Amino acid sequence: MLNIPKRLSIALLGGVSLASVLLTGYTYTRNTASDRPDSLQLASFVEPGFPYISTSVDARKLGGGFPKDNQAARSLALQLGDSAYACFDTDLLRWSVAWTGKFLPMVLMAQVSYKDFFNKNNNIATVTGSPVLATGAYAGWSTGKPAYRTDQSLPPTWKPLPAEKARWNGVYVYGNKSVLDYSVGNARIYEMPGSAKFDGDVAFTRAIQTSNVSSELYLTAAEIGNATGSEVKGRIAYVYQGASKDTVTAVAVLGKGKSWQPGVEEGKYLTVKVPVSTQPEEMTVAIWKGLSKDKKAFEKFCKTKHTALPDFKKGGPALWKETVVTQGKLAPDTAAFVTDQLTLPLNNPWKRNVRVADVAFFKDGRAAVVTFDGDVWTIEGIDKDLQNIKWRRFASGLHEPMSIEIVKENIYVFDRNGIVQLRDLNNDGVADYYENFSNVMAQSAESREWAADLVTAPDGSFYVAKGGSLSNGPGMTKVTGKGFRAGSDQNGAILKISEDGRSAEVVATGLRGPYLGIHPTKGILTASDQQGNFVPSTPIFVIHKGDYFGVEPTLHRKDNPTVTPPLTWIPHSVDRSAISQVWATSSKMGPLNGNLIHFSFGRPGLFRVLIDSTTSVVQGGVSVINANYPAPTSKGAMNPTDEQLYIAGFNLWGSSSNGISALLRLRYTGKPSYSPNHFRAGKQGIVLRFDSPLDKGTASDPKNFEVKRWNYKRTEEYGSGHFKLDGSTGQEIMYVAASYLSADRKSVFLLVPEMTEIMQMEVSYHLQAADGKKVNDQFWFTVNQSTDVDLKGFEGVDLALLNAKRPEPLAIAAASETAASAEKGREIFQKMACAGCHSEGTRTKGMYGPPFQNLYKSERTFDDGSKVVADEAYLRESILMPSKHIVKGYNEEMPSFVGVLSDNDIESVILFIKSLSRK
Known part of the structure; x- marks a missing residue:
């Protein structure tokens, strides 16, 4: 574990990587009154001047x-x-x-x-x-x-x-x-x-x-x-x-x-x-x-x-009069999309932490952010160069807020108290009245019953997402299922709040940790959920009234509803901790204009969501928007002035990023994009359309594509392994009989036999664009309904190949597998996102699983008091059945890798762990 000097540890808050802090040094802010050194010490969470x-x-x-x-x-x-x-x-x-x-x-x-x-x-x-x-x-x-409560044995409402x-x-x-x-x-x-x-x-x-x-x-x-x-x-x-x-x-x-x-x-x-x-x-x-x-x-x-x-209705004296000015950092135009950093105001007079959770915009391009620490800041000076960003503290004292919206130039925040409208009564730039716009949603004291998300509907109403009452503390209510407590009767639900805030209706239930997105004019409501107990992998949903999404402890219904399938699943190794979505309603985001953007906290990063609406059951898929994400990406909003996407996020629950918090601008540079922008999946195979023309030679060679598929199992255990169509463990490697490039050279059709409904498919491709750029990437999607694919635009498609003799899938898999080794285990450790929770050294800060150094042959103590030596058998059990024994001091937060890793892969991971032990 690196020994970080205390004076540098706070520097992570700017959203910079640990390496850049240690190697380059870092200056966060300058104050308008005078330039002065950074203040890297935080004051108390409780401020004596706020009531x-x-x-x-x-x-x-x-x-x-x-x-x-x-x-x-x-x-x-x-x-x-x-x-x-x-x-x-x-x-x-x-x-x-x-x-x-x-x-x-x-x-x-x-x-x-x-x-x-x-x-x-x-x-x-x-x-x-x-x-x-x-x-x-x-x-x-x-x-x-x-009016007094007569039966004190009843639980709180x-x-x-x-x-x-x-x-x-x-x-x-x-x-x-x-x-x-x-x-x-x-x-x-x-x-x-x-x-x-x-x-x-x-x-x-x-x-x-x-x-x-x-x-x-x-x-x-x-x-x-x-x-x-x-x-x-x-x-x-x-x-x-x-x-x-x-x-x-x-x-x-x-x-x-x-x-x-x-x-x-x-x-x-x-x-x-x-x-x-x-x-x-x-x-x-x-x-x-x-x-x-x-x-x-x-x-x-x-x-x-x-x-x-006092005469309080006219507003009181401004508690925070100072403006903090920071200089942003522009990214070089090295790709179609890059992330500029809006430096956070950490060098502030109040020594206040600034962990930004969400961002929203006024019509003139000014912004407001809310922090998990309960503060709201307003921001001016968001221009092309970001060299004079002005921050003002606007509000404080909020309860773990994670959402902010600006509606008709008024600021609304969703925290555990409800939806709070912040009013500046005397126009001094500081909120005087914290108005309860709506507290009609139930709220228990269970920590994971988050006030998770708030979005505004086109009709002026609001939607809120409430976290499920997980068993991670403080344990105020009874256990209702593995990993869950009772909480309120609206935990793990999505609610619609009326335009006046005075009434609510439950829209959807059966969620573990939902976050939202909504199209600002069409009103299309989407959500993600958190992989865990009853949630086999990361899903993205399109939400309709009456939906139930399969988490039994948050069902809150007695009519035995069917489980609504997601738009798409995303594998654990790709996005193990999903969060919100934003529609890129812009004319200046190039190929992303009009697209749905999904945020990953754990990766971290953004995904482009493609929707196949040609089927009666909607289905979709995702591809990564490659850019630099120095801190977890949680929420975002479109700036109406520059029409770029701004991204807020902070670290806490386990991410592959070491950055603590960042406010970013995803900027379109005008350079070519090579990602998929359309897909269809059906009986004959898969169509992927790309932003840029492709090289015919590489696109027409089926050997440049690898297609896999698998199902998940929804159980009370944390996450799920991978299962074939027949229920046996593992993934099926599909045979790509042929690939065809469209006349405009932007679409590829993969002729794939035995296509059918499946929870998860993955296409890996190694192509070359027409301009010579190598295009090596992946696309993940779900087939909810297998119908005929429209092959218009493709010439010479030989559908007879769907019935031709082909290599056995096992032979294909065997040909691609290398011998077990510690080096291969290290690669799997990174690829499967293990590095986001486990250190290969002794680091425990920010790690939500035990460290791997000296793990082999050590004595493990479990939460039930039993002990075992971490030999090969224990390590294998921990990979395949991680919830069987939970190491004391840790929570159940690891999915099974049954069917995900082969015996060869597991042997490699064990060799890697053994290599980290003292000789």
Whole structure:
């Protein structure tokens, strides 16, 4: 493992390779105020100047006297000053917990990996300070009478309150204060949480403004178990604990008005009753817990004035005034498509990490990016040369966002809180109001139930993709299948959100980790899924209402639907971790104009997706868009000004790239492209059409083509091996009887006997273009329906060859196989993407499988506590049945290579692993 100096380790964030950082040095940014050295140290994930972070919290184990049904997936963890904090549950509109001492531990995935870039471990935040008050999993506000949860054994619904009863509207950020905005019935409520010290103690304050209170409201401020008594004295209500009533929790109302009345319900709930009023009212509610002997000090404090809310609706002072300027790096025009780098603003005054997850554009070519760390940045100066890129921080505090959209010049972000619309109320370049556009989708606290993707439909509605609740932590819900937990009842689903954000309908289910793409004018909705349990390899889908895609734990239906086949499968070695898609709706992307582009996180890189729509069951295929991708490629968008594709991505879940994050421009140079742009597959064979004319001699020689096919098996195991049509293991090498070049020299027809429906086919070709360029590449596709192929444009096709005697497939395979060797094993290690998860040295950072150096003959300890020596038999079992034994400290994330690797291949890999051990 390379020993990277700490001062250089952050340099990976710019999207540069490890080698280039170590060999060339790297300068990230220059500041507009003055040129200065890079700041390669990151500040804390939690910024003291921002009033909250969004998080999930588990407060079920606060101790005696506190409610035990207390967890929240959507929560604002508020910094209230004086080492006082509170979590506001935006689903149930309650203070789930308030405490003093230390802030929440940073254990969620975005928080853990903020500085430890490859660490995808996660847990759920728990209170490590001293809890003061809490409420259970019921509405914090209600109309008419308090409403409490009677059966605490029931699991959470992971959904917001019905909007007609109560709704979270959003949060205003006003300096270092939060102003919460929500509705209860017809009433509109604004609340500014805070804290106040008195006589060495701390009271929690809730400055509240109400309007349009047409029905009596009840605020539940705290629940106190083990209560031994209660009383109400004027505008203060008390609940006591202890045989001698020596501990007390109190709620008081501060302010001139006397209409708001504290009370006690059922002997343990501290409440405030807000009467009907046609006029706006403001009061401060104070909650305190302490020793009964200190009551008088609290009663004295309660004589202080109500804390007035600021004029927050006009916007507050800009939290971030500085502009960070970076210089991009243009790629040389060496191919049809190249990637220019927009250098990230890592040298920023706040020492903030910048792991870009998605990018979107305004009409004038300005952009906005969202980071996994919860920030939004706006970008100006995106021009041809990229030499004066201006970055401004626009928003913060979001909860693991991975999607950003700009609709009618407004910024929308999808995070675990829902779809948030960011509003700059005073036009100072910084968001003031984080409006809840939509939280109608369910959201559990399971870490893999990502707010995965958001796309905008032509009719103004939105589609969202939600990750499946995988068993990789924190384990808040029950196990529902191998690799899965219950999560919410919308995990692993695609939903359509109405144009106003107030309603949702489930469009498709049965997904493990979906990400989306949509045609901006035609509305064609596509998705990928993540290979894993129940997902045999990477698929790309065209989505229709009612589709079910085969992941049983995320079925969410009882009508036994059939499994919808994908547009195409992609082999594990080609794309082991798929993500989103973008349509190149452009007139300046050359041969990619109008094409669907698929993003691979694991490869990383982009694929051109070809669709054969001549069959009644749509089918497709992919080819690689060759370019430099220095970091994982996750999401992208077309720039309406230059009409090029911009690509965002960051590293965390295992990629063949060492880069941490990058923002790229895929630019068309005008040079020739040699990739396929059309395909047909059917009974007679395969047609591939290319961007450039081909040399007739190489294209007409069938020996220059190799065609393979195989099926997958969908099981609860992680991924799948390869299987022949008869169900036996392995891949079939197909006989190419002849190849024909079309009259315009751009299309090739491969005459292939015994074509039929199959999950996966692969065509490898070694050709020469008409201009002399060597064209050696591959194309992967699926045959969902085998029909006749239109051979118009091809002359002299001899279909009789389909029935002619041909070499046996085994003979063809045997002729191409070389002797087993460690060197061949190293080649397989690279080709099969093993290098993305396993180091051939001792490196573990960024590696999601055990390292190979000194693996042979070492003792392996499994997650069940058993042990074994890693001999040849163990290594073979690990390749063919990787889920049988999981090494302690690792997850089940490797597919079986049954039928993928021959015995000779497996022997070579074992020889390679043995060669990495000490002699």
